[in-house]
Each structure stands twice: as structure tokens, then as C-alpha cells.
Amino acid sequence: MSAYQKLVTQGQDLFEQFLQEINQQNAQELAVKYLGKKGLFNQLAAQIKILTKEEKKDFGRELNQLKNKLESKLADYQKQDFASQVHQDLTMPGIQTKVGHLHPVSQAIEEISRIFEKIGFVRMSYPEVDWDYYVFAALNMPTNHPARDEWETFFVDQKAHPSLGKMVLTTHTSNGQVREMERVKGQLPIRMMNISRCYRRQSDNTHTQMFHQFEGLVIDKDINIQHLKGTIDYFAKEFFGPKTKSRIRPFHFKFTEPSFEVDFSCHICRGTGYIKDEHHHKINCRFCKSGWHEVGGAGMVHPNVLKAGGFDSNKYRGFAFGWGVERSYTLKQDLNIDDIRLFYSGNQEFLEQF
Numbered sequence: 001m002s003a004y005q006k007l008v009t010q011g012q013d014l015f016e017q018f019l020q021e022i023n024q025q026n027a028q029e030l031a032v033k034y035l036g037k038k039g040l041f042n043q044l045a046a047q048i049k050i051l052t053k054e055e056k057k058d059f060g061r062e063l064n065q066l067k068n069k070l071e072s073k074l075a076d077y078q079k080q081d082f083a084s085q086v087h088q089d090l091t092m093p094g095i096q097t098k099v100g101h102l103h104p105v106s107q108a109i110e111e112i113s114r115i116f117e118k119i120g121f122v123r124m125s126y127p128e129v130d131w132d133y134y135v136f137a138a139l140n141m142p143t144n145h146p147a148r149d150e151w152e153t154f155f156v157d158q159k160a161h162p163s164l165g166k167m168v169l170t171t172h173t174s175n176g177q178v179r180e181m182e183r184v185k186g187q188l189p190i191r192m193m194n195i196s197r198c199y200r201r202q203s204d205n206t207h208t209q210m211f212h213q214f215e216g217l218v219i220d221k222d223i224n225i226q227h228l229k230g231t232i233d234y235f236a237k238e239f240f241g242p243k244t245k246s247r248i249r250p251f252h253f254k255f256t257e258p259s260f261e262v263d264f265s266c267h268i269c270r271g272t273g274y275i276k277d278e279h280h281h282k283i284n285c286r287f288c289k290s291g292w293h294e295v296g297g298a299g300m301v302h303p304n305v306l307k308a309g310g311f312d313s314n315k316y317r318g319f320a321f322g323w324g325v326e327r328s329y330t331l332k333q334d335l336n337i338d339d340i341r342l343f344y345s346g347n348q349e350f351l352e353q354f
């Protein structure tokens, strides 16, 4: 027998042997034994060097075929072998996939938007870095007016605009009021909702330097305080629960006349101002001020603000309201969040609860 024929026969024997072993050994061991670096296939292939040039070509082809056959058989076997090793216990509980969710503040924003959309408000957005004019001056607070001190403002290090003044980070969402009036160019009604970021130089357990407010503005003919009160009451019941009451108290804002502070009844003491301790004694509710939570401001749009937005205050009226998203959210039933800064701490344990 020629050297060439010997090698071809060895190749055939190798494949025969492989077929015999295939169902007896595990796939991994077989792969090493036959196709590993020092495996039987490579040992056979190494002998090619004893052949003549012409024979090498032919034997090379034989080797290729052999290798393909070995590989494909092995692949089939590996699949089978794997399946036979996976024992499935169908009574085992499944592995729950972790699912992400919106940040609680985003959830609150979505919820607030939906509540107001139902009664015809349209959500708009305006710059969150804006000119002094829209944030203060157009809202009846001329430069140097002391009322501005309430808003601890961040100023942007930029040249002031000749008529719009300095650039500031918006301290409240009320900058949207005159911007909206300018946008509609006299077309009424306005039923605008602005939910945006606000910034103030303050940080403690009820304040963060960046927070969110939502603002509503309605302008039309024959708008009066009852529309304002009705809207606030509707929101209170939708957002905090059907038993929640709202009240407005006289207050002072430069951009509304009359102005009010808005309170919602406390859900812990049900608006009574006291709870019972473990001995059934009445004690003051420590979550609220005598049954109420103060959440925001509201009022009838001041004639000067209507004028700044291009509306004749003898013909048209408006109401506006605005308050904090985070603050409102922390007052929601069953949430007991005593440090508002937790929202922005990136603390997973906190965030995963929502």
C-alpha cells in the first residue's frame, strides 16, 4: 500500500472510530480528542509532509472533507448532549426580570398633566433659562422691586439684554404667563399648563436648588374666582383623593389681584388637625398646620400682567396658579417622604419604591 493510501485509510478509520465513540463520551471530551490542537485529526494531518507534492494536494482535500464531517457530527451531538443535560424543574419559581420605571417626579408630572388635560388645559413649555423681563418685570415686579427677594435667584453670567434685562434661571413657572400671551397673539381662550424646572438658591429637607413647578393660566371673557376655586378643588380630588378639600386664603403676589395661598386638607388627620395616640388621646397632627397643607399660590391675573401680554384688562380676565411638583407629590396619600432631597439623591432603594 502506498503512503498516500495508508493515510487515506487512517483517515477513514479515524472517522469510523469517532462514530463509535460519539454516543459514549461527552461532546467536550470528544472535541478535544478529535479536533483539539493535539487531537487525532491534527496528528493525521501532520503526516502530510511525507507525501509528494501531487499527493499532498489530494490528501489536503481528503483532510478538509474529514474535518467538515467531524465538525458537523460533533455540532449535532453537542446540541443533543446539551439538551440531555438540562433538567428542567417546572415547579421552580421563575426569575423575575428587573424592569425600570419612570422617576417618581416624572410620574407625578405625567399624572398632573393628565389631570389638567381632562379639563382642557394644554401643556406648553417655555425657556428654563429666561430673561428677567418674563420672570419678573412683565409680572408686575419692576427692577429692584423688593418682592423679588422672595425668589432667591441664580443669575447667568451674561451681558444683560437692553430691554429684557439679565438672564436668570427661572425661579418659577410664571415666566410662561406673558410668554403664552405673546404666543397666542390675542387669540383666546388660553388654557395653559406649564410644568418645568425651577431654580432657587436654597437647600434643606423641604427645598432643592432645582425643583419642578406646575403653573396653570386661563384667560378668557368672564373668568372669575369661582373658576379658579373649582379648578383647584378638582385637582385636589383627582390628585390627592376624593375626600380632599381645598381652600384659598388671601395673600399677596405682585402678578395677581386678588391673590391667594392654596391649602389642601391633610390626609393623615383628615383635616382635623389632630390624631389619636396609642392611649386614644388627641395629639396635634405633626404633618400639617391645623389640618391643612400649604402648597402654592394663585389669583386673578393682575391687569398690568394682562397688559404686558397684550390683553385689554377691561375686556378679559384670567386666573393663574402655581406650585411645586415635589412638594405636592410628598403630600400624596401614603407617601411619607420627609426629605425632598431624596428625589435627587440617585438612591436606588428609595427610587425603587415608586
Ligand code: DAH
Pocket (backbone or CB within 6 Å): 171, 172, 173, 174, 215, 216, 253, 255, 256, 296, 297, 298, 299, 300, 319, 320, 321, 322, 323
Ligand atoms: N410663582 C409663584 C411662586 O413661585 C406661585 C404663584 C402664585 C403662581 C400665584 C401663580 C400665581 O400663577 O397666580 O411662588
